Amino acid sequence: MLNYFATCAKGLESLLFEELQSLGASDVKQTLAGCYFRGEQQVGYRVCLWSRLASRVLLQIDKQPVQTREELLQAATDIDWPSLFSDRATFAVDFRGTNQSLKHTQFSARVVKDGVVDRFREDQHGRPNVDPDQPDVRINVRLAKDHASFYLDLSGESLHKRGYRAEKGAAPLRETLAAAVVERSGIAQLLATTTDEHKTLLDLFAGSGTLLLEAALVLTDRAPGLARERWGFEGWRGHREKVWQALKQEAIERFEHGRQNCQVRLVAVDMDASVLQAAKHNASVLEVEHLFEFHCADALAFDASELPSGLIISNPPYGERLGDELGVLLMFRQLGQRLRTHYQGWRVGLLAPEEVLLKRLKLTSDKKYKLFNGAIPVTLALFDINESQVEFTKTHDDAVANRLRKNAQKLGKWARKEGVSCYRLYDADIPEYNAAIDVYADYLVVQEYAAPSNIPGGVADDRFWHILETIPAVLPFDEQHMVVKQRKRQQGKEQYEKQDNEQTIEFEVSEYNAKFKVNLSDYLDTGLFLDHRIVRKHIQSIAAGKRVLNLFAYTGTASVHAGLGGASHITTVDLSRTYLNWAKDNFRLNHLTITKHDFIQADCLNWLADMAASQAEQWDLIFLDPPTFSNSKRMEQSFDVQRDHLTLLQDAASLLAPGGTLVFSTNKRKFKIDQAGLTAAGLVAEDKSAWSIPEDFKRNKHIHQCWFISHG
Secondary structure, three states: OEEEEEEOOOOOHHHHHHHHHHOOOEEEEEEOOEEEEEEOHHHHHHHHHHOOOOOEEEEEEEEEEOOOHHHHHHHHHHOOHHHOOOOOOOEEEEEEOOOOOOOOHHHHHHHHHHHHHHHHHHOOOOOOOEOOOOOOEEEEEEEEOOEEEEEEEOOOOOOOOOOOOOOOOOOOOOHHHHHHHHHHHOHHHHHHHOOOOOEEEEEOOOOOOHHHHHHHHHHOOOOOOOOOOOOHHHHOOOOOHHHHHHHHHHHHHHHHHHHHHOOEEEEEEEOOHHHHHHHHHHHHHOOOHHHEEEEEOOOOOOOOOOOOOEEEEEOOOOOOOHHHHHHHHHHHHHHHHHHHHHOOOOEEEEEEOOHHHHHOOOOOOOEEEEEEEOOEEEEEEEEEOOOOOOOOOOOOOOHHHHHHHHHHHHHHHHHHHHOEOEEEEEEOOOOOOOEEEEEEOOEEEEEEOOOOOOOOHHHHHHHHHHHHHHHHHHOOOOHHHEEEEOOOOOOOOHHHOOOOOOOOOEEEEEEOOEEEEEEOOOOOOOOOOHHHHHHHHHHHHHOOOOEEEEEOOOOOHHHHHHHHOOOOEEEEEEOOHHHHHHHHHHHHHOOOOHHHOEEEEOOHHHHHHHHHHHOOOOEEEEEEOOOOEEOOOOOOOOEEHHHHHHHHHHHHHOOEEEEEEEEEEEOOOOOOOOHHHHHHOOEEEEEOHHHHOOHHHOOOOOOOEEEEEEEO
C-alpha cells in the first residue's frame, strides 16, 4: 500500500473525502485543503484520472524530522532520487510550510534541490536540470510540526487543467470549484429523476461554459483527466504504463456509453457572443457539443418557457468596487423576480461573494455552502422555485419610498424655481436610513453615512441596500445614472487623486447663472459643495468692482460667482494642481478671462502666513472655507480647524482692505468659534449660519457654520 496526499481548494475537503472513497482509496483522512489516503498504485492513477475536485495527487516517498537547513539538506540527500527518476529528466521543487529556522519557502526549495543534485552526484550520475515551468518530475515537500514530508507529484500540472480549455472567457471559474458547484447543486438528483423525458441544465451566465462543461463530464461519465496529454508520473521510474493504459481504456468505454445515453439538455446563455464561441469550442474538445444549446441573450430576458424544467446553476457577475456592486445588486433583484415568475418547478444553485447580494433575490434558500473562488470567499445558495416560494415578508415599511416621493416633489419644484440643477434630495430624513442622496441634473449620487456603533453592520448594510433598491422604483432616474460613493478619511494626496473607475462621468451643471463642471466618478467629491450655494450667490451679489481672495478654493466655484458678479480681480489659491485646473475649466465655461486673474498652487496656511507677514496685498472680499483637518505630506504641519482657526482668521483679516469682509465657513460638527479671541484681535464676527443654509439642507442645520468677519 502506498501513502498519498490529495490537495484541494478550501471548502472542498468533505466532497473530496467522499470522492476518494468512491474511487477505491482506503484510510482516507480529511485535513485543511486536502485529504490523506492509502492505496495501490492503480488507486493513485485512478484518482489522477477521475478526481473532479483534487488539485494535485502526491505520492509520499519519505518523511523525516527537520528543524534546520542542515537537517533539511541531509533529509533530501538521503533519499534515493536516482531510483525515482533519470538524470536526463528535468525536475522542480515545490515547498510548503515554515518554522523558526526555515522561514522562506523559496530558500527551502533551493535546499531540497541541492540535496537532490548532491545525491545524483554521490551515486556517480549526471546532474539533472531544473525546469520550474514544465518539469518531467515535480517534487513536493511539506513542512509541518518539524517534520518534512517528501512527495512525487503524480499529477504534474494542477488537475483543474482538464485539457479542454483552449479558449477562456473573462475571469473563469476554476474547474474544480465548478465541479463542486455542480455536485452541491444536485446533479445526482437530476440524473435520478431523468427517465425517458429530457431534463434541462441551464446556465444563465454561462461565460466560457465551465459550469456546464463540468456538468457534462458528470452526465456523460467522462473522466475529467481524459483529455490531458501530460502527467507527472510519466517521468517516474516506478510508472506502470500498462496499468495506466488499462484505466484510460476503461474510461474511454465508459464515456462512449455515457455520451450516447445522456438525457439532459445543457443550455448556455450569455450576452457575450465571443465567450459563447469559446464555450462551443470547449464542448467540441470534450466531444459533448451535441448535448448543448447556445443562446446569445440577456439572462433577465431569456425565454425558457419551451424548456423542460430542471436545474439552473450560475455564477452571476459581480464587482469588487462599490460602484460595480450597485449594478450587481440591482441585477440580483431583477434575477430573483425573473426566477419567481418564469422558472416555477426549477431547482437553482447560485454563487455570490456576499450574503447581501443573495438577500436581494428575495428567495428562501434551503441550503448554503461556503466555498472559495480563488482567494474570494463565495457562497453557493440553493433554491427550489415552487408555488410556496414567495418573496420574503418585507422588513421595511414604505417610509423610505414615501419620503423620497415627497422630497422629490417638493424639492424638485423648488430647484426648478431657484434655477439650480443640483440639490440634496434626502439627508438621513429617517434616521434609521442613514444616507444622503444628491441630484446632479439627471444623475443621483448616493452616499452612506457611518452607522452608529450600536447598529450591527449587517443591519446597516441591509438598510442602505433597501434605499438603493427603492430609488429606481419611486424616482424618475435611470438605474445606470446612480452613483454610490464611499466615504473615508482621506490621507495626503488621496482626495486629489483619481479613483479607480472604468468610466468617467463628467458633465456640466447650472447654479443660478453659473455653470460648473462636475465629475461623479473619478474623485471622492464631485467638484461642487451644494451646501455653500447661498454663500456663493451672495459673493456674486456683492463682488462688483472688488478684489476677491478665495482660499482653499477647491474647484473655484466661489471665484466663478465673484467673476460673474463683476469682481475687478480674483485670486484663487489651493494646494491641488488638479483642482486649480478644474477651476480654470469652470472659468472658461462661464466665459471669464483666466489671464485677468491669479490661480496659485500653494499650501494655503503657509501662503496666508507669508502674505500676512509681508502685507504686500489687500482684498475687499475674502472667502475662507478650510478643511476640518489636514495632514498632507506637502504641508509642513497638520491643521485642525478648531485648534488653529483663530490664527487663521487673524492672518486672513490682516489682508482685508478697509471696509472689507471675510466670509468664514466650516463643516466641523460642534465647532466653537473663539469670540473672545476675535474681540481681542479687534474683529467682529456675525453668525450667518442659519441664513447660509439653503432649503435642501434645512433638515440638517449643522451641515456647516458661517460667519461674516470684519474689523471693529
